[in-house]
Amino acid sequence: MLWVAIGIVLKILVVVSIALGTVAYLxxxxxxxxxxxxxxxxxxxxxxxxxxPFGLLQPLADGAKMVLKEDVIPGYVSRPLYMxxxxxxxxxxxxxxxxxxxxxxxxxQIMNFQIAPNINIGILYxxxxxxxxxxxxxxxxxxxNNKYAFLGALRSSAQLISYEIxxxxxxxxxxxIAGSLDLNQIVNWQDRRVWGxxxxxxxxxxxxxxxxxxxxxxxxxxxxxxxxxxxxxxxxYSAMKFGMFFLxxxxxxxxxxxxxxxxxxxxxxxxxxxxxxxxxxVSAVFKVMVLLFKVALMILFIMWVRWxxxxxxxxxxxxxxxxxxxxxALVNLVATAAIVQLIYSSR
Amino acid sequence: MRADDxxxxxxxxxxxxxxxxxxxxxxAAGLGVTGRHxxxxxxxxxxxxxxxxxxxxxxxxxxxxxxxxxxxEHDRIKCVACMLCATxxxxxxxxxxxxxxxxxxxxxxxxxxSFVIDELRCIxxxxxxxxxxxxxxxxxxxxxLTGLSREQMIFDKTKLLSVFDATxxxxxxxxxxPPAGPAAETxxxxxxxx
Numbered sequence: 248m249l250w251v252a253i254g255i256v257l258k259i260l261v262v263v264s265i266a267l268g269t270v271a272y273l274x275x276x277x278x279x280x281x282x283x284x285x286x287x288x289x290x291x292x293x294x295x296x297x298x299x300p301f302g303l304l305q306p307l308a309d310g311a312k313m314v315l316k317e318d319v320i321p322g323y324v325s326r327p328l329y330m331x332x333x334x335x336x337x338x339x340x341x342x343x344x345x346x347x348x349x350x351x352x353x354x355x356q357i358m359n360f361q362i363a364p365n366i367n368i369g370i371l372y373x374x375x376x377x378x379x380x381x382x383x384x385x386x387x388x389x390x391x392n393n394k395y396a397f398l399g400a401l402r403s404s405a406q407l408i409s410y411e412i413x414x415x416x417x418x419x420x421x422x423x424i425a426g427s428l429d430l431n432q433i434v435n436w437q438d439r440r441v442w443g444x445x446x447x448x449x450x451x452x453x454x455x456x457x458x459x460x461x462x463x464x465x466x467x468x469x470x471x472x473x474x475x476x477x478x479x480x481x482x483x484y485s486a487m488k489f490g491m492f493f494l495x496x497x498x499x500x501x502x503x504x505x506x507x508x509x510x511x512x513x514x515x516x517x518x519x520x521x522x523x524x525x526x527x528x529v530s531a532v533f534k535v536m537v538l539l540f541k542v543a544l545m546i547l548f549i550m551w552v553r554w555x556x557x558x559x560x561x562x563x564x565x566x567x568x569x570x571x572x573x574x575x576a577l578v579n580l581v582a583t584a585a586i587v588q589l590i591y592s593s594r
Numbered sequence: 595m596r597a598d599d600x601x602x603x604x605x606x607x608x609x610x611x612x613x614x615x616x617x618x619x620x621x622a623a624g625l626g627v628t629g630r631h632x633x634x635x636x637x638x639x640x641x642x643x644x645x646x647x648x649x650x651x652x653x654x655x656x657x658x659x660x661x662x663x664x665x666x667e668h669d670r671i672k673c674v675a676c677m678l679c680a681t682x683x684x685x686x687x688x689x690x691x692x693x694x695x696x697x698x699x700x701x702x703x704x705x706x707x708s709f710v711i712d713e714l715r716c717i718x719x720x721x722x723x724x725x726x727x728x729x730x731x732x733x734x735x736x737x738x739l740t741g742l743s744r745e746q747m748i749f750d751k752t753k754l755l756s757v758f759d760a761t762x763x764x765x766x767x768x769x770x771x772p773p774a775g776p777a778a779e780t781x782x783x784x785x786x787x788x
Contacts, residue, residue: 280632282635283631284632286631286635287635287641288635288641288643288645291645551628551629551632554628555621555624555627555628556624
């Protein structure tokens with residue numbers, strides 16, 4: 248029992264530190280992608296004196312800046328909530344990782360690549376946590392006592408609540424087909440049959456669009472929208488408190504990318520090469536690598552979209568959620584349920 | 595114009611096609627555009643920026659940067675202290691003190707004893723260059739003008755002439771030959787007295 252606890256603590260430490268390190272480098276990658284899309288070169292200086300190419304030390308410099316900057320707390324904020332908001336933002340983003348499988352999980356495997364293995368409500372948990380993130384944002388906007396921050400927070404909460412519905416409904420199709428809320432069961436089903444994106448193409452599109460909205464990324468970054476709202480909900484935050492919102496956003500991107508890959512791109516599955524019956528060290532490492540590779544591609548895609556599409560207008564954003572995505576998700580759900588009921592159950 | 599004016603024409607926005615209303619083909623096309631740029635910069639070195647201190651950007655020939663005072667073939671200042679540039683300057687940043695030309699300069703009556711441009715006040719519009727009848731003042735392609743104090747940014751005659759020495763090889767004078775004499779020019783213009 249003690250050993251299990253130590254193992255879990257170790258896993259949490261490893262996952263959290265890897266995730267935070269990855270976030271630091273994601274910001275670097277984002278800046279590079281942004282620069283390339285705009286015909287620039289991007290950060291390429293930090294670390295040159297030490298012989299490190301491509302400005303790879305930039306994240307360290309950014310982090311040092313975040314920590315060393317003066318932490319200004321304006322006199323008019325509501326202090327307890329103001330301090331609490333970034334904590335909620337980052338914690339909500341981080342505990343979502345508890346049920347994300349980073350590799351193969353199962354009784355025949357050498358190790359469960361998941362902090363809380365074999366939780367049979369994995370997806371429900373992820374969505375519950377995802378909804379918590381809105382508290383961080385609306386508390387930040389409310390406690391800042393600033394109209395821009397407040398408007399940003401209002402928009403954000405409306406947006407997150409609207410897009411939660413199509414997001415949840417879009418994956419229900421996949422859940423119905425795989426017959427489980429456990430992320431590992433869904434991966435195993437895709438391993439036995441085909442990747443989710445082929446059986447649920449509409450579900451995949453709906454999930455992708457809603458996921459962009461859930462992570463507050465362009466084209467749905469209305470809570471931040473620099474041009475109209477200064478910085479949105481984090482206008483009044485500086486130094487590491489701002490950094491925590493930033494980390495939270497990128498952690499969300501990682502979580503969403505993991506979910507997309509696990510639900511629709513087969514998780515660690517590589518057709519004809521890897522399957523769930525393989526056990527042992529080599530195949531486990533290979534599966535983790537495959538999953539990481541897919542997630543990296545997904546993150547790159549999210550950044551690519553960011554530098555392609557302009558921001559939606561607020562009414563267009565709501566139109567898209569309520570008039571297009573939700574009806575489509577409903578139709579998709581009913582059709583999938585009917586097919587599963589009529590065809591699968593008769594067999 | 596009244597709202598029910600029969601001449602009023604109402605223009606409807608073009609109807610979106612089905613593909614456009616679904617957004618997705620359009621989004622894919624947009625991704626293609628940004629994708630091309632990303633690949634072009636990342637793998638084909640197509641970035642349009644330069645790595646500044648190591649590489650110097652060369653601005654286009656009509657770039658308007660720091661001023662210079664041109665010298666003629668005898669190494670004398672070309673300016674004849676006519677004050678046209680100071681008059682044309684919308685920012686009033688040119689300050690000229692004229693004096694009678696030395697006797698050894700038979701081609702002119704006056705020359706500038708002092709010629710000062712406040713580079714911080716200047717808006718780099720190029721009106722001085724256009725106003726000058728003897729092509730004595732020109733804007734160069736120098737864009738990295740910096741200084742540690744306001745006083746440093748007030749350029750006097752010596753400094754403006756040294757800008758000419760520094761840039762004359764890279765940027766020859768825009769009019770190599772002296773322009774036609776004032777007599778020839780006035781004949782071509784119809785006089786209001788005619």
